[in-house]
Amino acid sequence: MTTPAAPSALVRIRRAVDSWLADQRIGREAGWEIVAACHEACANAAEHAYPPSLSGSIAIEGRLENGRVVMSVHDRGRWRPSRGRNRGRGFTLMEHFMDKVDIERSEDGTTIRMERTVDRGEGA
Amino acid sequence: MNGGELARLTRVTHGTTVIVGIEGDVDNSNADAVRDEIDGSLSNLAFALILDLSQTRYLDSAGIQLLLDLGERLRGRGQQFLLCVPPRGPLRLTVTLFELQRAFPVTGSPEEALAQIDAVGASE
Numbered sequence: 001m002t003t004p005a006a007p008s009a010l011v012r013i014r015r016a017v018d019s020w021l022a023d024q025r026i027g028r029e030a031g032w033e034i035v036a037a038c039h040e041a042c043a044n045a046a047e048h049a050y051p052p053s054l055s056g057s058i059a060i061e062g063r064l065e066n067g068r069v070v071m072s073v074h075d076r077g078r079w080r081p082s083r084g085r086n087r088g089r090g091f092t093l094m095e096h097f098m099d100k101v102d103i104e105r106s107e108d109g110t111t112i113r114m115e116r117t118v119d120r121g122e123g124a
Numbered sequence: 125m126n127g128g129e130l131a132r133l134t135r136v137t138h139g140t141t142v143i144v145g146i147e148g149d150v151d152n153s154n155a156d157a158v159r160d161e162i163d164g165s166l167s168n169l170a171f172a173l174i175l176d177l178s179q180t181r182y183l184d185s186a187g188i189q190l191l192l193d194l195g196e197r198l199r200g201r202g203q204q205f206l207l208c209v210p211p212r213g214p215l216r217l218t219v220t221l222f223e224l225q226r227a228f229p230v231t232g233s234p235e236e237a238l239a240q241i242d243a244v245g246a247s248e
Contacts, residue, residue: 007151007152007153008153010151010152010153010184011130011149011151011153014149014182029214032214033214033217036182036184036214036218039151039182039184040184040185043151043152043184043185043186046152047152089185089188089189089222090184090185092185092221092222093184093185093218093221096221
């Protein structure tokens with residue numbers, strides 16, 4: 001899915017990712033944590049990727065590969081370094097809830113790719 | 125009370141203690157509105173604030189910052205702040221991950237929080 005890079009879009013992203021994970025029969029607890037990691041990635045993009053004068057977008061993609069959920073969050077902006085007291089907590093959550101978090105920056109923007117092994121069928 | 129469109133706040137008083145509950149989501153799109161409503165619910169005469177997250181569906185890193193700021197602000201005003209989070213579940217995991225219990229008491233229910241306040245009051 002592609003949404004505006006704005007805090008107001010985050011709830012829609014959470015609902016969509018949650019619904020997709022339920023369709024994949026991912027357990028509720030693991031699903032909540034994957035949604036939270038995806039939310040933080042999108043919140044970072046919404047906050048840091050684009051200048052205030054530019055209404056950018058975020059593309060979110062989810063795949064199931066060999067028992068692993070792979071989520072990618074891509075923006076076409078350039079991240080400003082985060083400032084303030086909240087710095088880093090979003091990444092702490094992503095890294096805690098997922099097995100692997102990679103950040104790829106290029107001229108095309110920033111992609112956060114996250115993976116986690118999941119059990120399917122429990123709590124679905 | 126209404127913390128933006130995502131969250132509904134409830135308020136109950138027990139003597140000089142105010143219990144505020146958050147139903148719904150707290151994320152970086154509504155954390156400021158939620159903070160303002162919590163501030164507005166607490167008079168100078170209140171001895172303590174219990175923030176009950178038992179009906180909170182989602183809390184992101186901006187919500188964690190809100191809790192830390194609230195605890196610090198109330199401590200500076202000589203008012204107690206206690207957080208209620210269900211003993212099991214993803215919110216408890218998030219609270220534990222950021223060691224919020226080192227900043228203020230974290231209890232499992234409003235009743236437990238009230239008992240802690242009573243115990244402190246009795247020992248003074």
